[in-house]
Amino acid sequence: MLNEANLNKVDELIKRYPEPRAALLPVLWIAQEQEGFISEKMMKHVGNLLHLSYSHILGVVTFYTMFYDKPHGKYHIEVCTNISCMLRGSDKILSTVKNYCGVKVGETSLDGKFTISEVECMGACNGAPMIAIGEDYFENLNEEKTLELLNNLSNNKTVKFSKNGNGDDDDDEEFGGGD
Amino acid sequence: MEMVMMTMMKNLEAEIKLEKLLLPNIQDYHLIDVYEKHGGYQALKKTLSLSTDDVINEIKKSNLRGRGGACFPTGLKWSFMPKSNSKPKYLAVNGDESEPGTFKDRYLFEFNPHLIIEGILIGCYAMGITTAYVYIRGEYEKWIKMFQKAVDDAYSKNYIGKNILGTNFSTNIFIHKGAGAYICGEESALMNSIEGDRGYPRVKPPFPAQIGLWGCPTTVNNIETMANIPLIINNGSEWYSKIGAQKHPGPILVGISGHVNKPGVYEVPTGILLTDLIYNYAGGVLGNKKIKALIPGGLSTMILRGDSIEGVSMDAESLKAAGSSVGTAGLIVMDEETDLIKVITRITKFYHHESCGQCTPCREGTGWMEKMLHRFENYNARPEDIDLLLDVANNIEGNTICALGDAAAWPVQSMIKRFREEFEKRVTDKVVVN
Numbered sequence: 001m002l003n004e005a006n007l008n009k010v011d012e013l014i015k016r017y018p019e020p021r022a023a024l025l026p027v028l029w030i031a032q033e034q035e036g037f038i039s040e041k042m043m044k045h046v047g048n049l050l051h052l053s054y055s056h057i058l059g060v061v062t063f064y065t066m067f068y069d070k071p072h073g074k075y076h077i078e079v080c081t082n083i084s085c086m087l088r089g090s091d092k093i094l095s096t097v098k099n100y101c102g103v104k105v106g107e108t109s110l111d112g113k114f115t116i117s118e119v120e121c122m123g124a125c126n127g128a129p130m131i132a133i134g135e136d137y138f139e140n141l142n143e144e145k146t147l148e149l150l151n152n153l154s155n156n157k158t159v160k161f162s163k164n165g166n167g168d169d170d171d172d173e174e175f176g177g178g179d
Numbered sequence: 180m181e182m183v184m185m186t187m188m189k190n191l192e193a194e195i196k197l198e199k200l201l202l203p204n205i206q207d208y209h210l211i212d213v214y215e216k217h218g219g220y221q222a223l224k225k226t227l228s229l230s231t232d233d234v235i236n237e238i239k240k241s242n243l244r245g246r247g248g249a250c251f252p253t254g255l256k257w258s259f260m261p262k263s264n265s266k267p268k269y270l271a272v273n274g275d276e277s278e279p280g281t282f283k284d285r286y287l288f289e290f291n292p293h294l295i296i297e298g299i300l301i302g303c304y305a306m307g308i309t310t311a312y313v314y315i316r317g318e319y320e321k322w323i324k325m326f327q328k329a330v331d332d333a334y335s336k337n338y339i340g341k342n343i344l345g346t347n348f349s350t351n352i353f354i355h356k357g358a359g360a361y362i363c364g365e366e367s368a369l370m371n372s373i374e375g376d377r378g379y380p381r382v383k384p385p386f387p388a389q390i391g392l393w394g395c396p397t398t399v400n401n402i403e404t405m406a407n408i409p410l411i412i413n414n415g416s417e418w419y420s421k422i423g424a425q426k427h428p429g430p431i432l433v434g435i436s437g438h439v440n441k442p443g444v445y446e447v448p449t450g451i452l453l454t455d456l457i458y459n460y461a462g463g464v465l466g467n468k469k470i471k472a473l474i475p476g477g478l479s480t481m482i483l484r485g486d487s488i489e490g491v492s493m494d495a496e497s498l499k500a501a502g503s504s505v506g507t508a509g510l511i512v513m514d515e516e517t518d519l520i521k522v523i524t525r526i527t528k529f530y531h532h533e534s535c536g537q538c539t540p541c542r543e544g545t546g547w548m549e550k551m552l553h554r555f556e557n558y559n560a561r562p563e564d565i566d567l568l569l570d571v572a573n574n575i576e577g578n579t580i581c582a583l584g585d586a587a588a589w590p591v592q593s594m595i596k597r598f599r600e601e602f603e604k605r606v607t608d609k610v611v612v613n
Contacts, residue, residue, distance in 0.1 A: 018267070019374070025356065063535075067359075083474070083511055087517065124285075125282050127442075132318065
């Protein structure tokens, strides 16, 4: 169940809204951060905190793709295959990821390291094709870079060529290749 | 010869270096001190000395139109809010940015967050709002943190909070993080998501200005729309209304992706030619190929033929005349070798996945269209399937609570209308697959 620090956060979050129910999404985020996923037990616990039924919470958790009701691998590899990425070869990126991990989309590799998802546009079309892992975006990928990324993750090495964040540009072009 | 080329390139560079208002080239502009040093929060100070009517009128006169896709006049939207304070009023700022091909708000969160905050504060003052929620898609966790930092800094300098800058005006700004649902970019679904529900769009009317968040008057504005507000207050509506296209003025952030040499976000005045954007800003088509097709304003806008874009510009009027719309100004370029059947199948898969499931035409129709398009993709379609597909699309359009149904129908309708030969070829070409 939510630890004490997180319960305090919930109290703060509820104050932001005229009704406690509105804190549901932020509270589910906290729950998922703590446990890695949102179990049935956790949903009932959150229901008690916000005076909501389990069915309502289950409905919300399963509606939003970023909430997980099952545990995921250590790294959740989200490959964008929407149009901008597709035009720049996301098919090859996805098959590279699938071959490397030895599982299909939606599955977790046997070592528990990787879960693969095919996702819709992540808002990084200037860096297509791209993969998101957690909050990090890996852009302008090709098969070699994708393999390097996966290898580094497998060997717990620092992962390079993440191209976002203030002043973190690895080239001299501003705004993702603009002007 | 080389000299001539170089001079030409120089001229081109000079031509496209217009003053940047939304994403200025100033080092560390995202930091509050730097923002203040360059005139930041002056618009807020000016606003606090004006009457609320004056502020709304100024926005009306500027002809600013929303940057979230519908191009609705912002000042008019603000004027719909009741004057009475008998109920709390809310502002919901839409940073869901999930329209495929769109990535502009991300740049504002990263490089100019205080401009957004200043715009929100001006809006709150003008409409008598004391709480604003900024809804940001969950995938943008990194940018949520950046924006939260900016909000915290603005609180610490009393630009946000109680008795702002010593006046009676008080307002809070809270970030509400989404969790992965395209539909939450639709304003009423966004409100349900803030209230702790599934992102189901609401039937309109009543409009948000009458019954919005928790049954109270609410205005929903896009992030980029908010970022335009301080520019208008600082420089006046007359100045603003003269930038770019007369009926749809102002600077606009255009995201260009697909088969171009330099994909990116470009700040330009509205009314700029699409060819200028593609060939000058984005450096032309990869491998100097021809453009077969183009989506001008994010996936939901009607697809255009590459040979029909001469003279068409990035503004509501011009794109409407060309048979499409500005949407979120997310321009996706497809070269002559693109398999458009594969493209439209993927587009339709997206809408099928993102349909919230409330309305039968959208929930079922998007699935049927996807299945039929897979038949085309796999060379298994019958000749009559082209019109059958069109019939399904026509029966979704206009028959749903929200515009997602229309957004799913338009790409299919426009693809069949403008590239029927691609469908016909897919029927006659019987390629053996496996």
